[in-house]
Amino acid sequence: MRIPPPLPAELWGQLPAAAQAAVAALVQSYERRLAALQQRVEDLEQRLGQNSTNSSRPPSADPPTVKRAPPRPPSGRRSGGQPGHALQQRPLLAPTQPVVILKPSACRQCGQPLAGTDPQPLRHQVLELPVFRPEVIEYHLHRLPCAACGRTTCAVLPPGVPAGGQGPRLQGAVALLTGAYRLSKRQVEGLCADLLSVPLSAGQVCAVEAEVVAATAPVVAELRDYVQARSANVDETGWWQKEHRAWLWSVVTRGVTVFVLALSRAARVAQELIDPSAGQVITTDRYKGYDWLPLYQRQICWAHLRRDFQAMVDRHNAGSALGAELLLFAEDVFTQWYRVRDGTIQRSTLRKYVDSQRPWFRARLAAGVACGCAKTAAVCRDLLRLEAALWTFTRRDGVEPTNNAAERGFRHPAQWRRSSHGTESAAGSRFVEQILTVVATCRQQGRAVLDYLTTCCHAHQHAQLPPSLLPQKTT
Numbered sequence: 216m217r218i219p220p221p222l223p224a225e226l227w228g229q230l231p232a233a234a235q236a237a238v239a240a241l242v243q244s245y246e247r248r249l250a251a252l253q254q255r256v257e258d259l260e261q262r263l264g265q266n267s268t269n270s271s272r273p274p275s276a277d278p279p280t281v282k283r284a285p286p287r288p289p290s291g292r293r294s295g296g297q298p299g300h301a302l303q304q305r306p307l308l309a310p311t312q313p314v315v316i317l318k319p320s321a322c323r324q325c326g327q328p329l330a331g332t333d334p335q336p337l338r339h340q341v342l343e344l345p346v347f348r349p350e351v352i353e354y355h356l357h358r359l360p361c362a363a364c365g366r367t368t369c370a371v372l373p374p375g376v377p378a379g380g381q382g383p384r385l386q387g388a389v390a391l392l393t394g395a396y397r398l399s400k401r402q403v404e405g406l407c408a409d410l411l412s413v414p415l416s417a418g419q420v421c422a423v424e425a426e427v428v429a430a431t432a433p434v435v436a437e438l439r440d441y442v443q444a445r446s447a448n449v450d451e452t453g454w455w456q457k458e459h460r461a462w463l464w465s466v467v468t469r470g471v472t473v474f475v476l477a478l479s480r481a482a483r484v485a486q487e488l489i490d491p492s493a494g495q496v497i498t499t500d501r502y503k504g505y506d507w508l509p510l511y512q513r514q515i516c517w518a519h520l521r522r523d524f525q526a527m528v529d530r531h532n533a534g535s536a537l538g539a540e541l542l543l544f545a546e547d548v549f550t551q552w553y554r555v556r557d558g559t560i561q562r563s564t565l566r567k568y569v570d571s572q573r574p575w576f577r578a579r580l581a582a583g584v585a586c587g588c589a590k591t592a593a594v595c596r597d598l599l600r601l602e603a604a605l606w607t608f609t610r611r612d613g614v615e616p617t618n619n620a621a622e623r624g625f626r627h628p629a630q631w632r633r634s635s636h637g638t639e640s641a642a643g644s645r646f647v648e649q650i651l652t653v654v655a656t657c658r659q660q661g662r663a664v665l666d667y668l669t670t671c672c673h674a675h676q677h678a679q680l681p682p683s684l685l686p687q688k689t690t
Contacts, residue, residue, distance in 0.1 A: 305340075307338060307340055308340065308342070310340075318332075318333075347410060347411045347412055348412055349385075349411065349412055349413050350382075354372060354376065356369055356370040356371070356372070357369070357370050358370075374677065374678070375676050375677040376676070377426075377676050379419070379422055379423070379426060380419075381415075381419070381423055381426075383669045383670075383671075383672035383673040383676060384665075384669045384672075385413065385423075386423050386426055386427055386430075386668070386669075386672040387427070387665050387666075387667075387668030387669040387671070387672055388411075388665060388668075389403055389407070389415070389420055389423045389424070389427075390423065390424060390427040390646075390650055390668055391654075391664055391665050391668060392406065393420065393424065393650075394424075394646070394647070394650030394651065394654060395627075395650070395654045395664060397627075397630060397631045397634055397635070399634075399635070400417035400420045400421065401417055403415070403417075403420050404416060404417050404420060424643075424646045424650075425642060425646070426672065426675070427646065427649075427650065427668065427671075427672065428642070428645050428646050428649055429675060430668075430671040430672045430674070430675035430681060431649050431650075431652075431653050431668075431671050431681065432649065433680055433681060434653065434671065434681050434682075434683065434684050435473070435648075435649045435652050435653070437683060437684070437685060438471050438473050438652060438656060438684060438685070439473050439475075439488070441468075441471055441685055442466045442468050442471055442473050442488070442489070443488065443489055443490045444490055444492075444493035444495060445468040445469075445471070445493075445495055446468065446469075446495040446496045446497070446498075446613060446614065447466045447467055447468045447489060447495070447497055447498070448465075448466075448467040448497075448498045448499075448618050448619075448620040448621035449464070449465070449466050449467075449485065449488070449489060449497055449498070449499050449505070449618075449621060450464075450465055450499070450500065450618055450621035450622060450624075450625065451463065451464045451465070451480060451484075451502075451504075452625050452628070452629060452632075453632075454476060454632060454637050454638075454644075455632075455636060455637030455638070456476070456478065456637055456638050456639075456640070456641065456643075456644050457637070457638070457639055457640065459478055460478070461476055461477065461478050461637070461644065462476070462477055462478075462479065462480045462484070463475070463476050463625075463628055463632075463647075463648070464476075464477060464484060464485070464488060465621050465624050465625060465628075466488050466489060466621075467620045467621045467624050469613075469686075470656075470659055470660060470686040471656050471659065471684070471685070471686065472624055472652065472655035472656050472659060473488070473652050473656075474624075474628070474647075474648045474651040474652050474655070475488060475648050476638075476644040476645075476647055476648045480504060481504060482503075482504040482505070482506070482507055484504075485504055485505060485507075486507065491508055491509060491512050494512065495512065496512050496513070496514055496607055496611050496614045497512060497513055497514070498513075498514040498515075498516060498614065498615070498617075498618050498620075498621075499513065499514075499515065499516065499618060500515070500516050500519045500618060501515060501516075501519065501597060501598075501601065510601065510603040510604045511603060511604075511607065512607075513601075513604040513607065514604060514605075514607040514608055514611075514614055514615075514616065515601055515604045515605050516616070516617050516618035516619075517545060517548060517549065517605070517616040517617055518616075518617040518618065518619060518622075519618070520541075520545055520598070520605075521542065521545045521546075521549075523594050524538050524541040524542040524545055525538070525542055526538070526590075527539075527541070527542075527583075527588075527590075527591045527594070528542060530588060530590070530591070532587075532588050532591075533586050533587040533588050533591075534583060534586040534587070534588035534590075534591030534592070537579060537582060537583050537586055537591065537595075538591065540579055541576075541579060541583075544572070544576065544579075548569070548616070549616070551565050551568055551569075552565065552608070552615075552616055556615075562609065562610075562612065565609050566606075566609040566610055569606055569609050573602075573606070576602075577599065577602060580595040580596075580598050580599050580602070581595070581599065582595075583595030584596050584599070624655060627651070628647075628651060631647075653667070653668065653671075653684070656684050657684070660684070660686070662684075667682070667684075670682055
């Protein structure tokens with residue numbers, strides 16, 4: 216690289232060669248530093264422009280400047296349910312009190328007396344909460360001295376009586392309040408006192424959580440073994456365990472969801488969760504921790520790709536035009552997929568369409584590698600490497616083009632993380648991963664979470680195995 220002389224030519228020529236070389240080296244170093252700083256400024260400006268449409272940030276983190284789709288113009292109709300909409304009514308419950316029979320005594324028009332019975336009377340129910348009083352079972356453990364040796368012996372609790380003082384349904388309710396409704400220990404303490412008339416300290420809430428961990432451990436271990444050989448959506452999100460950075464992993468299958476908290480985001484964690492030897496398909500994002508998966512058994516999330524292509528457009532540089540082309544193509548792929556999902560076309564039709572477009576798509580990615588934008592080139596290079604895993608959904612039934620199932624599963628944990636700032640110990644992390652697993656799986660299967668947790672706690676107190684949550688054993 217030729218450096219223009221920083222002095223007039225006649226003075227520059229009088230400098231010794233060593234001085235000219237030193238000045239040239241200094242100018243080159245400053246130019247490299249200037250280029251690095253300029254690149255850093257561009258990167259920071261791009262980060263400022265990131266939002267949920269062009270990155271993995273959630274919509275809740277979007278600044279007010281992000282423009283959403285404009286609201287629909289007023290239709291002129293009244294608010295509320297429109298004519299012809301499905302009627303939404305509160306389900307009627309079985310009465311717990313004697314039914315009150317009400318009959319009109321006279322005609323509302325002419326005043327004549329009325330008699331008879333309506334075979335289908337209108338039913339009006341009033342629901343009220345009873346005054347909660349905890350059921351208290353008290354045990355008196357006598358301590359009696361021995362007449363022979365004088366040693367005092369205390370009676371022991373019968374089998375199944377919890378040593379901590381909380382019955383199985385109370386334990387299940389406490390775990391549900393902290394793990395499913397994200398209440399803090401102090402909030403659970405206050406709610407139990409105000410609503411249930413149950414005195415419970417924050418420390419006792421922690422002890423109950425530990426009991427629930429022990430009660431559900433066999434269930435969660437069985438579910439982890441189950442998901443290893445099933446097609447799944449896999450993802451991970453950040454967490455904190457005290458001052459240590461941690462990661463919450465999720466494996467979502469059809470009927471079972473498993474969460475695991477680990478102090479690592481390394482590939483070995485995913486390898487412990489899933490085993491592709493069964494030939495199943497694993498849907499993921501482009502994180503390199505999943506690169507050990509065979510490409511023909513992996514599906515890359517197209518929702519992430521759509522955000523990557525939008526980011527190319529938003530950089531407003533040499534790769535923006537290419538990003539616009541790829542973004543339009545992604546929208547077209549989704550349009551065709553929606554038709555498959557709705558039954559309008561067959562999956563084989565989608566596969567034929569994709570096969571006809573793959574040469575063009577690879578050519579555009581190759582052009583992106585040479586476009587001049589480092590970030591766009593890196594994305595295109597990575598997609599060329601993973602190209603075979605982009606189209607698995609076109610040939611495998613039951614596979615979708617997105618990882619949305621795993622991302623939806625993270626909504627509740629992400630809100631919990633935001634309010635709790637993570638966990639304080641390994642024991643707390645075990646409670647988080649196990650209660651999230653049980654709650655998510657019960658809801659997938661339409662089970663009542665409190666009833667199931669109560670059953671698990673009851674079984675644990677009686678040294679029995681809890682009921683299984685495996686799909687084939689739930690009928």
